[in-house]
Amino acid sequence: MAIKELHKKLAAHEISAAELCKSYLEKIKASDPEINSYITVCYDGAVKQAEEAQKRIDSGCDDILCGIPLSIKDNICTKGVKTTCASKILEDFVPVYDATVMEKLNAAGAVMLGKTNMDEFAMGGSSQTSYFGGVHNPFDTTRVTGGSSGGACASVAAGFCAAALGSDTGGSVRQPAAFCGVTGLKPTYGAVSRYGLIAFASGLDQIGVVGDCAEDCALVLDVIHGKDPSDGTSSYLAKGNYTSRIGESLKGRKIGLPKEFFGEGISSEVRESVMNAANFYKDSGCELIEVSMPSLKYAVSAYYLISSAEAASNLSRFDGIKYGYRTKDADSYNELIKKTRSEGFGDEVKRRILLGNYALCSGYYDAYYNNASRIRKKIIGEYADIFDKCDVILTPTAPTTAYKIGQQENDPVKMYLADICTVTVNIAGLPAISTPCGYGSDNMPIGMSLVGRAFDEAQIVSLCDAYEKSFERREVKR
Amino acid sequence: MRYVPVIGLEIHAEMLTNSKVFCGCANEFGGAQNDRVCPRCSGMPGTLPVVNQGAVMLAARAGFALECTVNNYSAFDRKNYFYPDLPKAYQITQFQYPICTNGHIRVCDTDIRINRIHIEEDAGKLVHDDYEGISMADYNRCGVPLIEIVTEPDFRTVEQVQRFVEEIALRLKYAGVCDSRMEQGSLRVDVNISIMPEGSSEFGTRAEIKNLNSVKAIGRAIEYEISRQSEILDKGGTVVQETRRFNDNHGDTKALRSKEEAHDYRYFPEPDIPPVYISDEELDEIRRSMPEMPNMRFKRYTEEYSLPAEDAGLIIANKAFSDFYDAAVKIYPSYKQVSNLMLVELNRCLNDSGLSAEDLKFSPENLAALVKMSDDGVISKNAAKDILRTMFESGKDPETIAKEQNLIMSNDTGELEAIVDKVIAENQDSVESYKSGNQKVFGFLMGQVIRFAGKGANPKLAKDILMKKIND
Incomplete structure (x- = not known):
């Protein structure tokens, strides 16, 4: 049920916030063992929050998220509630502070049902690298959810929450949203404070929203966006009001189709579904323009170099000295950090740390990190050229539908290449939204992405909303 | 090598x-x-x-x-x-x-x-x-x-x-x-x-x-x-x-x-x-707010104020001390006298007390007034040192201290002449001895005059009168 509907029911006292919260908690308790979308469920805390929210509703509070139950990705710090990043190294880590987004959600009266599963430290596209076990796709539990916000997207798809916060560094909100048949919004870099989001790649990370529809994502973004004095990279340009253009005529809007996103490696049924959506827009009065992004072929390499370099540095603080896992026996400081990190991190995280440090080593820095930064500038330039001609860009979200668990995880390079459709958006810091636009022969959802100009979330939300109203979504059968 | x-x-x-x-x-x-x-x-x-x-x-x-x-x-x-x-x-x-x-x-x-x-x-x-x-x-x-x-x-x-x-x-x-x-x-x-x-x-x-x-x-x-x-x-x-x-x-x-x-x-x-x-x-604003650097002060003190390099170096070594000096000479530009009084007497007070120049109880205006009184012959140089010490301890202004301690030099010629006459009358032997060429006796006679006239006596004036009367 859409947030607006839930809000109406709460406001009309058709249901109490606590009842609503408990109904989700019961569903989680009954069905999540199959899905494994939550790492921590706040059975007591959520009900308490709901009761507080109810008091506010009773005293006339009309805040849209008051009493609305949400799930939070487990890399967002929640004061007093375990925040693990799905890693052994933070298995028992309880933050002493709330992320800025949590402060905002708490102030808005939202209810946190629990913390969702993910790829360890958000590194991955399958949600199978979690220390707490992989996440299963609610459409077909033998398939992956995508990742890294697989728990967030599965929790929305399975009806284990009204909406979810995820994080998106290279597609981590949009790709699992596509695989799970829900809507995922990755805001402009700087639109949402990163304070309290445990960093993977600081220059690319952005907290995003997963929901049943574009409007739900926009409503949550309205609450969490904005300049934050605690995050120097957050921006005054994030103005909110992200639902303001919903319902406007689509006539004359210019939609760019970058040809490189529809080429080799994209499955034909994905291509077909996205082109169908393009035709929907054409029929609605939009102008379709073929555009080009020649540097796309370098994007995945540049993305993995930059993100791994930043990750290697960001993850250095996990040394067993201050918090988190510490090896049982070590005779020296060097042995302590070596063993702690060897035992505490999973393989994929170690792979990125090695790759990142290699790219930053003196002697290799120019060849790797600097060249990647140059490609980054090129991609930003190519997006700017496209946005001279277009209002938004339409692309597939992922080359394929969700694959079988165990099918791809052993081939990291193949996994990395599957990020081709999403990484450029992070590299350029742009907003994008993914929504289902079809189903494959395997009955799994297919996603398309609308990419907008920086801080123009209202535009992509409105275009996405118009499409969603015409598209018949399949519900998860449970 | x-x-x-x-x-x-x-x-x-x-x-x-x-x-x-x-x-x-x-x-x-x-x-x-x-x-x-x-x-x-x-x-x-x-x-x-x-x-x-x-x-x-x-x-x-x-x-x-x-x-x-x-x-x-x-x-x-x-x-x-x-x-x-x-x-x-x-x-x-x-x-x-x-x-x-x-x-x-x-x-x-x-x-x-x-x-x-x-x-x-x-x-x-x-x-x-x-x-x-x-x-x-x-x-x-x-x-x-x-x-x-x-x-x-x-x-x-x-x-x-x-x-x-x-x-x-x-x-x-x-x-x-x-x-x-x-x-x-x-x-x-x-x-x-x-x-x-x-x-x-x-x-x-x-x-x-x-x-x-x-x-x-x-x-x-x-x-x-x-x-x-x-x-x-x-x-x-x-x-x-x-x-x-x-x-x-x-x-x-x-x-x-x-x-x-x-x-x-x-x-x-x-x-x-x-x-x-x-x-x-913004850079201009920061630049304008910069104080004069010690090397420029040193140059100013030695070249414009003609202070010896050693003295200038001692003053600039402490910014608060140097700021105090600058403020005092701005009011009363007796560069060398202010410097002397600060480097010798004030530094002695600071060292003895363990205080620093930021802690001074008196103002640069007070110091300027003190040096002016000394230069103008209102007080003697020795009195100036005593007054500075009292200023340091009490924070009182130098005029008040000079009056309280009776250190204002008397320029009353009549009174001094009377004292000189009395000293000459009572020490005829010494006067004779001086007249016959014993220059040393003059010091003894001056001492007698100051003894009767008190600390506030203007030593220069007293000397002139004694010299004149003794040679008459």
Whole structure:
């Protein structure tokens, strides 16, 4: 049920916030063992929050998220509630502070049902690298959810929450949203404070929203966006009001189709579904323009170099000295950090740390990190050229539908290449939204992405909303 | 063989901001361990650094104080290495785009070039408990804002290095950037030193001596290194590039780690902090707010005020003292007299009491008035010293003190003449003796006059009258 509907029911006292919260908690308790979308469920805390929210509703509070139950990705710090990043190294880590987004959600009266599963430290596209076990796709539990916000997207798809916060560094909100048949919004870099989001790649990370529809994502973004004095990279340009253009005529809007996103490696049924959506827009009065992004072929390499370099540095603080896992026996400081990190991190995280440090080593820095930064500038330039001609860009979200668990995880390079459709958006810091636009022969959802100009979330939300109203979504059968 | 040392410095100075450079914790010295620590400076997951604009401002002031170019654009980088006193396992510093570049300071008639000044954060401290066999981390110092001043290898003598460090310490104090308390570690010096045969222009392999915390230690460490490296070369050996630690008790240096063991810091642009832009207008504003630097004051004192170099040097050595002097001579420009009174009498008071020039109870106006009274002959020079001491203790103005202590010199000729007549009448023998050529007796007679006339008597006037009457 859409947030607006839930809000109406709460406001009309058709249901109490606590009842609503408990109904989700019961569903989680009954069905999540199959899905494994939550790492921590706040059975007591959520009900308490709901009761507080109810008091506010009773005293006339009309805040849209008051009493609305949400799930939070487990890399967002929640004061007093375990925040693990799905890693052994933070298995028992309880933050002493709330992320800025949590402060905002708490102030808005939202209810946190629990913390969702993910790829360890958000590194991955399958949600199978979690220390707490992989996440299963609610459409077909033998398939992956995508990742890294697989728990967030599965929790929305399975009806284990009204909406979810995820994080998106290279597609981590949009790709699992596509695989799970829900809507995922990755805001402009700087639109949402990163304070309290445990960093993977600081220059690319952005907290995003997963929901049943574009409007739900926009409503949550309205609450969490904005300049934050605690995050120097957050921006005054994030103005909110992200639902303001919903319902406007689509006539004359210019939609760019970058040809490189529809080429080799994209499955034909994905291509077909996205082109169908393009035709929907054409029929609605939009102008379709073929555009080009020649540097796309370098994007995945540049993305993995930059993100791994930043990750290697960001993850250095996990040394067993201050918090988190510490090896049982070590005779020296060097042995302590070596063993702690060897035992505490999973393989994929170690792979990125090695790759990142290699790219930053003196002697290799120019060849790797600097060249990647140059490609980054090129991609930003190519997006700017496209946005001279277009209002938004339409692309597939992922080359394929969700694959079988165990099918791809052993081939990291193949996994990395599957990020081709999403990484450029992070590299350029742009907003994008993914929504289902079809189903494959395997009955799994297919996603398309609308990419907008920086801080123009209202535009992509409105275009996405118009499409969603015409598209018949399949519900998860449970 | 005779060798010439080639020396370059890296100076770390803690900046006098109220809070730390990337969080709101207080920037103070001392206190209980881990008393000034928050999620940010202890590197808790998810926290982000936010630049303290006050630190940027002070770093810019350091740039102007040390005659650097202060750049409109600067940016932060990460320096990555593991150490338990570094909670994030990287230090935020400025590598590629430092805030200041291209400075120069003249000492001992030599131009010393400053390559750069950059902003960075300090690390914490480890406390080792040998009894328990454990080490503990104190993060109070984590995130204390530093500037690092890097010179070119332009020094050739110990004297140049020591004068340079003193000059830097003083200028940073004048600019309000650093309190320059080397003994507390707020100013620390790393010395890079190599030697080359006299007449050569090819630099040798350098050693880096870390964390010297007094001008004297810098001198001793350099002397030791010169002899150590000379000995190696004389024996046909080669100096190894390495980092060394100076031991103040033994007066020697010991190797810490060699070049091979040196870290690869894997610097890269800090993605959590946007670059720093300072507009030309802002830079102008900072420049206009800069106080006169001690070297310019020295020039003014010696050239315009004609003070001896030694006196000028003593005055500028303490900014508050020098400010006080400037304020006093602005009111009453008796440069030498004000200087004398401050350097001798006031300094004696300060030394005796242990107070500093900031603590003075009286104003520059009071001091100017006192010197004027002395110059005008209202009080005697000796009385001026006594009055200054009373001013120092009580904060009263000099006129009041002079009156209370009856130190205003009497210029009443009639009264003095009467006294002189009386002294002559009562000491006829001495008068005769003087007249017959015994000049020494005049002193005795003057003493008698002052005895009757009291301290307030104008000694010059008394002398004139006595001389006149005795010769009549």
